[in-house]
Amino acid sequence: xxxxxxxxxxxxxxxxxxxxxxxxxxxxxxxxxxxxxxxxxxxxxxxxxxxxxxxxxxxxxxxxxxxxxxxxxxxxxxxxxxxxxxxxxxxxxxxxxxxxxxxxxxxxxxxxxxxxxxxxxxxxxxxxxxxxxxxxxxxxxxxxxxxxxxxxxxxxxxxxxxxxxxxxxxxxxxxxxxxxxxxxxxxxxxxxxxxxxxxxxxxxxxxxxxxxxxxxxxxxxxxxxxxxxxxxxxxxxxxxxxxxxxxxxxxxxxxxxxxxxxxxxxxxxxxxxxxxxxxxxxxxxxxxxxxxxxxxxxxxxxxxxxxxxxxxxxxxxxxxxxxxxxxxxxxxxxxxx
Numbered sequence: 001x002x003x004x005x006x007x008x009x010x011x012x013x014x015x016x017x018x019x020x021x022x023x024x025x026x027x028x029x030x031x032x033x034x035x036x037x038x039x040x041x042x043x044x045x046x047x048x049x050x051x052x053x054x055x056x057x058x059x060x061x062x063x064x065x066x067x068x069x070x071x072x073x074x075x076x077x078x079x080x081x082x083x084x085x086x087x088x089x090x091x092x093x094x095x096x097x098x099x100x101x102x103x104x105x106x107x108x109x110x111x112x113x114x115x116x117x118x119x120x121x122x123x124x125x126x127x128x129x130x131x132x133x134x135x136x137x138x139x140x141x142x143x144x145x146x147x148x149x150x151x152x153x154x155x156x157x158x159x160x161x162x163x164x165x166x167x168x169x170x171x172x173x174x175x176x177x178x179x180x181x182x183x184x185x186x187x188x189x190x191x192x193x194x195x196x197x198x199x200x201x202x203x204x205x206x207x208x209x210x211x212x213x214x215x216x217x218x219x220x221x222x223x224x225x226x227x228x229x230x231x232x233x234x235x236x237x238x239x240x241x242x243x244x245x246x247x248x249x250x251x252x253x254x255x256x257x258x259x260x261x262x263x264x265x266x267x268x269x270x271x272x273x274x275x276x277x278x279x280x281x282x283x284x285x286x287x288x289x290x291x292x293x294x295x296x297x298x299x300x301x302x303x304x305x306x307x308x309x310x311x312x313x314x315x316x317x318x319x320x321x322x323x324x325x326x327x328x329x330x331x332x333x334x335x336x337x
Contacts, residue, residue: 038070
């Protein structure tokens with residue numbers, strides 16, 4: 001039975017597709033009457049790399065971007081965007097990078113000073129434990145100059161993570177909640193006659209006297225691998241986010257060199273301590289062939305839910321905590337039709 005999430009996704013897809021079909025009809029009419037022409041752009045990005053021998057590594061990336069710009073009745077300069085990208089890397093036959101994103105966006109008065117828009121995105125990223133994320137909503141962009149604009153969107157979001165939470169508490173030992181693999185817990189009953197006992201220590205070696213310097217104790221921080229048998233698996237969540245995005249786009253040397261920088265700040269509406277930060281920079285250089293460009297892309301993503309020392313989030317495959325920040329740098333070719 002279709003879930004509410006799937007119904008919402010298909011409804012938004014139908015809504016945006018209907019708009020595009022209407023715009024395509026207008027485009028044909030416009031072209032026939034030689035007024036208000038529409039423009040369509042399609043770009044394809046593909047990269048492949050494989051290593052064999054001492055290292056068995058396979059990397060595959062492909063992306064598709066489709067943009068349609070034109071007039072929709074009285075709505076001038078309207079833009080529809082479809083963007084798809086997929087990364088699939090394997091190391092020694094095991095998944096290494098596995099992420100995908102599908103984005104639909106519909107802008108009214110796209111290149112004017114004020115532009116309202118509808119937005120929908122469905123994505124996953126297995127490397128950070130994100131099994132599924134769906135967000136959709138509406139917003140508006142304000143152009144402050146030819147090079148700089150700011151946009152805001154109000155988004156509904158549903159996300160499903162595949163991880164376990166781990167509470168980093170030195171008193172957890174007494175309750176037997178969590179422990180490290182390379183240490184043995186002290187049992188107070190075994191050392192009842194000792195002058196000193198610290199229940200937050202771990203005991204290592206077989207010294208009989210706590211005052212003896214040959215006896216070694218280990219605290220929680222001495223290990224890097226966690227057990228999470230008693231930890232809590234994350235559940236799907238539904239909530240709302242703000243999305244604030246300044247954008248700077250510079251075109252130099254007769255548009256042969258383009259700098260496109262975007263920054264996203266996405267806090268939860270009900271908890272500003274839970275937020276996403278994203279930096280995106282693309283530098284495009286024209287080549288001897290007009291449709292072919294050389295692109296340098298850099299992304300820097302920060303997820304605040306992984307930046308909490310008191311509640312570490314564990315990768316169930318490695319047993320290690322997730323890191324809050326991810327960076328990516330790629331250099332490739334893009335072909336636009």
